[in-house]
Structures are given as structure tokens and as C-alpha cells.
Amino acid sequence: MRFFEFPVRKTDIPEEGQLQFIEAERQVPFPVRRVYYSTGVRAGYVRGKHAHRSLEQALVCVHGSVRVALDTGIEKMTCILDNPARGLYVGPMLWHTMTWIQDDSVLLVLASDYYNEADYIRSYEDFLLLAGQRGGA
Numbered sequence: 620m621r622f623f624e625f626p627v628r629k630t631d632i633p634e635e636g637q638l639q640f641i642e643a644e645r646q647v648p649f650p651v652r653r654v655y656y657s658t659g660v661r662a663g664y665v666r667g668k669h670a671h672r673s674l675e676q677a678l679v680c681v682h683g684s685v686r687v688a689l690d691t692g693i694e695k696m697t698c699i700l701d702n703p704a705r706g707l708y709v710g711p712m713l714w715h716t717m718t719w720i721q722d723d724s725v726l727l728v729l730a731s732d733y734y735n736e737a738d739y740i741r742s743y744e745d746f747l748l749l750a751g752q753r754g755g756a
């Protein structure tokens with residue numbers, strides 16, 4: 620799994636918390652055309668369950684914790700995102716599933732392109748077929 624570490628600015632004033640920042644094409648390697656985030660999600664809820672043909676994304680849990688499962692068609696990996704200074708790279712042709720561990724966790728996603736339903740692969744069977752054709756499975 621590929622992670623990005625984001626700079627954190629922290630002073631010795633506890634009330635100030637921390638400031639994290641992400642610059643497109645610096646802390647994440649791709650141009651960012653879209654940012655989206657989920658709010659009000661309850662623990663146990665599962666999002667994702669799809670792959671993208673060409674989209675690149677960085678997933679950052681800015682509050683709470685979310686488990687992410689990635690599947691190349693051959694290999695499955697999981698990690699827990701609970702650090703606002705750390706992003707997970709989700710590139711093309713990765714089946715991804717995000718499970719909310721804590722109520723109201725906020726998953727921020729930076730995406731390399733605008734929303735395009737045609738870029739989604741929403742059937743796991745289709746994903747396995749396409750991954751196999753591309754040498755992934």
C-alpha cells in the first residue's frame with residue numbers, strides 16, 4: 620500500500636490543535652480536480668465497493684477512523700486510516716471498500732479528475748475480468 624505523509628504544523632498552544640496541508644502535485648503526485656468527503660456516516664457502514672479505470676485518489680481520514688480494503692484482483696490488503704497527516708493512494712484498477720469504524724469519521728478524498736460514472740467498475744465480476752486482461756489477475 621502506498622501512503623503519503625502530509626506536513627503538520629503544531630505549536631505548543633494545545634488549543635490550537637494541528638494544521639495539516641496537502642498541495643496538489645507535491646504531497647500527492649497527481650493534479651487534483653475534485654475533492655469530496657463523507658459526513659454523518661455511522662460505524663459499520665461500508666462505502667466504495669468499486670474500482671476506477673483511470674482515476675487516481677488519495678484518501679485521508681481527517682476525523683475518526685476508517686478501515687480500507689484494497690484488492691488488485693490477486694492480492695487483498697487492508698489498513699486503518701486514523702491519522703489526518705497520512706493519505707492512502709488508491710490508483711486505477713483497485714477494488715476498494717471503506718468501512719467506518721467510528722461514527723462520524725470524515726473521509727476526505729482528493730481525486731485526479733471530475734466525477735465520471737463511466738470511469739467506475741461497479742461489478743466485482745467485471746473488475747476481475749478487466750484486471751485479468753490488464754495482467755492484474
Ligand code: TYD
Nearest residue numbers: 653654655657665666667668669733734735
Ligand atoms: P459513490 O462513488 O458510489 O460513493 P461511495 O463509494 O462513497 O459510496 O457515489 C455515490 C453517488 O454520489 C453516486 O450516485 C455518484 C454521486 N457522486 C457524484 O455525483 N460526484 C462525486 O464526486 C461522487 C464521489 C459521487
